[in-house]
Amino acid sequence: CTHYLFIVVVAVNSTLLTINAGDYIFFTDWAWTSYTVFSISQTLMLIVGATYYLTFTGVPGTATYYALIMTVYTWIAKGAWFALGYPYDFIVTPVWLPSAMLLDLVYWATKKNKHSLILFGGVLVGMSLPLFNMVNLITVADPLETAFKYPRPTLPPYMTPIEPQVGKFYNSPVALGAGAGAVLACTFAALGCKLNTW
Secondary structure, three states, X not given: XXXXXXXXXXXXXXXXXXXXXXXXXXXXXHOHHHHHHHHHHHHHHHHHHHHHHHHHHOOOOHHHHHHHHHHHHHHHHHHHHHHXXXXXXXXXXXXXXXXXXXXXHHHXXXXXXXXXXXXXXXXXXXXXXXXXXXXXXXXXXXXXHHHHHOOOOOOOHHHOOOOOOHHHOOOOHHHHHHHHHHHHHHHHHHHHHHXXXX
């Protein structure tokens, strides 16, 4: 029961992160900085749950099934928010599915080797999800137009965003998200495996 409860909790949290990743307030104020941060956060939420589920069942394909759970949860949540008047497009691209498929492929191709799953699977998911997440932005209504249609109160000084500094490191938020995601995803894949030793 604990195992399945954990899967549900992580999938719900992944959904909440995804909702914020398309938030026009974040995107308007923080632009590429928010894109990079939320790409990494989604990568980590996907990899820890999918790796846990995959090693728990030992069946290649369950990581993709886990990503499908995340997608359905997000459709339901975004649909509810949209019905309440929150400025979201209803369509959500299932950005986790291709990354989860890569994780399943690694597990299957390496004959269920956990160390290969952690290293290769982690790198592949970390590098691929920020790329697929760019597709997610296409489905969000133009952030500036939306911000003007849904004005918000002035932010207090401590909430005022700083200028994004992404360009000082890389010219692309996808590259920054993929680089950081590839390193961190390996750690979280190891955590997902370790959780099965409770």
